[in-house]
Amino acid sequence: MRDVAVVGFAQRQMQDYDGSPTCAELLVPIFGECYEQTGWTKKDIGFWCSGSSDYLAGRSFSFVSAIDAIGVLPPVNESHVEMDAAWALYEAWLKIQTGEVDTALVFGFGKASAGVLRRTLSLQLDPYTLTPLWPDTVSIAALQARLGIDGGAWDEAAMAEVVNRSLTDAEKNEYAVRAGGSSVEELLARPMFADPLRKHDAAPVTDGAAAIVLAAGDKAREVRERPAWITGLSHVTDGLHLGTRDLTRAESASRAAAAVGGLDGVDVAELHAPFSHQELILRRDLGLAEDVRVNPSGGALAGNPMFTGGGIRIGEAARRIWDGSADKVLGHATSGPALQQNLVCVMEGTI
Amino acid sequence: MRRHPQDRTLSAPVTVSFDYTRSVGPVLGRFLTGLRDGQFVGARLSDGRVVVPPPEFDPVTHRATADFVDVAETGTVTSWTWVSEPVAGQPFDRPFAFALVTLDGTDAPLLHAVDVASPDEISTGLKVRARWATERTGAITDVVFVPDTGTAAPAAPVAGEGEVTGIVTPVSLDYTYAASPEESAFFRGLAEGRLVAQRCPQCRKVYVPPRPACPVDGVPTVEEIELSDTGTVTTFCIVNVPFLGQKITPPYVSAYILLDGADIALQHLILDIPVEEIRMGLRVKAVWKPREEWGTTIENISHFAPTGDADADYDTYKHHL
Numbered sequence: 080m081r082d083v084a085v086v087g088f089a090q091r092q093m094q095d096y097d098g099s100p101t102c103a104e105l106l107v108p109i110f111g112e113c114y115e116q117t118g119w120t121k122k123d124i125g126f127w128c129s130g131s132s133d134y135l136a137g138r139s140f141s142f143v144s145a146i147d148a149i150g151v152l153p154p155v156n157e158s159h160v161e162m163d164a165a166w167a168l169y170e171a172w173l174k175i176q177t178g179e180v181d182t183a184l185v186f187g188f189g190k191a192s193a194g195v196l197r198r199t200l201s202l203q204l205d206p207y208t209l210t211p212l213w214p215d216t217v218s219i220a221a222l223q224a225r226l227g228i229d230g231g232a233w234d235e236a237a238m239a240e241v242v243n244r245s246l247t248d249a250e251k252n253e254y255a256v257r258a259g260g261s262s263v264e265e266l267l268a269r270p271m272f273a274d275p276l277r278k279h280d281a282a283p284v285t286d287g288a289a290a291i292v293l294a295a296g297d298k299a300r301e302v303r304e305r306p307a308w309i310t311g312l313s314h315v316t317d318g319l320h321l322g323t324r325d326l327t328r329a330e331s332a333s334r335a336a337a338a339v340g341g342l343d344g345v346d347v348a349e350l351h352a353p354f355s356h357q358e359l360i361l362r363r364d365l366g367l368a369e370d371v372r373v374n375p376s377g378g379a380l381a382g383n384p385m386f387t388g389g390g391i392r393i394g395e396a397a398r399r400i401w402d403g404s405a406d407k408v409l410g411h412a413t414s415g416p417a418l419q420q421n422l423v424c425v426m427e428g429t430i
Numbered sequence: 431m432r433r434h435p436q437d438r439t440l441s442a443p444v445t446v447s448f449d450y451t452r453s454v455g456p457v458l459g460r461f462l463t464g465l466r467d468g469q470f471v472g473a474r475l476s477d478g479r480v481v482v483p484p485p486e487f488d489p490v491t492h493r494a495t496a497d498f499v500d501v502a503e504t505g506t507v508t509s510w511t512w513v514s515e516p517v518a519g520q521p522f523d524r525p526f527a528f529a530l531v532t533l534d535g536t537d538a539p540l541l542h543a544v545d546v547a548s549p550d551e552i553s554t555g556l557k558v559r560a561r562w563a564t565e566r567t568g569a570i571t572d573v574v575f576v577p578d579t580g581t582a583a584p585a586a587p588v589a590g591e592g593e594v595t596g597i598v599t600p601v602s603l604d605y606t607y608a609a610s611p612e613e614s615a616f617f618r619g620l621a622e623g624r625l626v627a628q629r630c631p632q633c634r635k636v637y638v639p640p641r642p643a644c645p646v647d648g649v650p651t652v653e654e655i656e657l658s659d660t661g662t663v664t665t666f667c668i669v670n671v672p673f674l675g676q677k678i679t680p681p682y683v684s685a686y687i688l689l690d691g692a693d694i695a696l697q698h699l700i701l702d703i704p705v706e707e708i709r710m711g712l713r714v715k716a717v718w719k720p721r722e723e724w725g726t727t728i729e730n731i732s733h734f735a736p737t738g739d740a741d742a743d744y745d746t747y748k749h750h751l
Contacts, residue, residue, distance in 0.1 A: 150648025
């Protein structure tokens with residue numbers, strides 16, 4: 080296996096992006112930041128891979144318009160996944176492993192505010208027995224939350240604690256679209272939106288884009304004194320049928336963690352939990368130790384741009400390696416309803 | 431315009447809709463045929479569990495599902511949520527409950543709607559019963575659940591003949607579609623009878639409509655310029671095929687027009703010329719609609735028509751094909 084590291088990361092998050100759903104004009108300055116961090120130009124990028132969805136944009140082939148932001152004459156080596164940018168990162172990492180390229184720039188973008196996000200996401204469900212009922216994402220997460228409450232796996236106070244810690248940490252994150260901690264009591268006094276979920280239990284609808292730069296071996300060492308070396312990368316999915324899953328568990332997250340040899344020694348974990356109780360599920364099923372610092376960025380509850388929220392977790396975790404504040408970190412991404420798909424990316428300062 | 435982010439872009443509502451017609455296969459067909467006839471059909475899996483709806487393949491052995499079981503229309507709520515703000519297409523357009531309902535005799539829940547008036551009327555453990563729609567087609571929407579009062583509703587009559595082999599799922603999504611800031615400048619210019627383009631600071635190419643970034647160099651095209659409404663036909667297509675929503679009677683010409691000073695052609699109609707006389711190099715000029723009909727749209731230009739000038743030399747547009 081080749082040693083591959085995260086060496087660049089740039090992001091934008093906002094509540095209502097005043098721009099086109101292809102986000103090309105948003106990606107230009109993000110790529111600019113990546114060039115600045117690496118000292119490279121677009122000619123130094125061996126492979127480009129993006130994550131986005133036309134269902135968010137409301138138009139076809141929006142990812143093709145987005146590559147205007149790269150500047151593609153002469154043509155570039157490029158691919159796309161209809162997934163979060165974290166899965167685009169997986170493809171790019173594989174591409175580097177093949178030896179065909181040494182560097183890659185991965186990006187994701189999405190303007191979730193262009194439509195009704197929780198409704199649009201019904202289209203990722205079983206099209207025969209679920210989509211015709213239009214079960215929105217928030218309702219499905221609420222069914223999952225109550226199963227855990229009724230079963231004694233967590234309670235509303237534990238969920239509020241996750242929210243309070245996340246929104247308190249988000250005060251230091253300039254990209255957060257929701258920030259400001261209060262107290263568990265104050266949060267629990269707020270009205271229900273999708274009983275047992277209050278609005279703050281769900282990630283805010285967020286527009287945005289992000290980019291991550293990967294490099295192999297000496298190319299990575301040229302860019303950073305302490306590249307965030309990827310020492311474990313895996314993704315696993317659970318089945319399509321919600322009824323046959325134990326929704327209080329994230330079995331695919333456990334399997335992904337096992338596939339990278341477990342998560343012992345992780346100092347900081349950025350977990351992609353779009354709902355408060357999902358952080359509790361992930362923490363347990365990923366097997367994270369009690370003292371792991373979770374989501375110092377504020378996590379998805381502070382901002383969760385669709386198709387970028389998972390990639391941002393990897394970027395945020397990598398930054399802790401770059402600045403020396405952690406030696407081993409986890410970036411996690413999820414996709415699908417109720418934590419159906421899970422990706423883990425373990426990064427370390429020394430290899 | 432960029433200094434005023436509040437009104438940087440133009441936007442308009444867009445609805446994207448499509449009816450998905452899906453064949454359902456033997457397993458889901460069995461389940462949906464049951465719904466049409468007022469009967470829940472589940473499957474016994476290799477681990478002994480009875481599950482509704484039946485999965486097409488066993489989650490453990492991956493064998494095709496074959497052991498079908500008729501299941502009761504009563505069950506228990508094993509989880510629920512209150513949909514305080516329903517979205518379009520959901521079973522009710524007023525607040526209602528989504529629930530996981532475990533039908534009696536099954537081992538896994540079904541996600542469906544429960545018709546209750548307030549969250550106080552539903553709880554985990556509540557007994558519920560199916561309420562079948564009068565008109566049923568063999569779809570998951572043929573049924574909802576209601577609290578079980580102990581008195582069974584009259585049995586739902588069989589509603590059709592033969593097996594259900596397909597479903598039609600209408601999907602309609604509403605968007606607020608925004609043009610990019612650069613496209614917005616183009617449309618605002620059109621409302622004033624102007625054709626706004628932008629020049630790439632690196633390759634100096636002129637794009638109309640302007641784009642968020644130069645697709646060659648990946649940099650914003652910031653320098654705004656105005657183009658004349660005359661140009662040269664670089665390529666064209668004679669439309670002979672009628673289609674839904676067509677506004678002009680075929681045959682007519684759709685063409686790429688390279689406006690003078692631009693480096694990328696604009697697509698528009700060519701009228702006022704017999705279709706057999708259309709050709710590359712033809713010089714054309716925009717025919718604008720009456721000013722009172724103008725909006726922020728390319729339709730302000732009704733079409734392009736020949737200027738009557740000599741054709742352009744091939745060399746003047748050969749790099750723009």
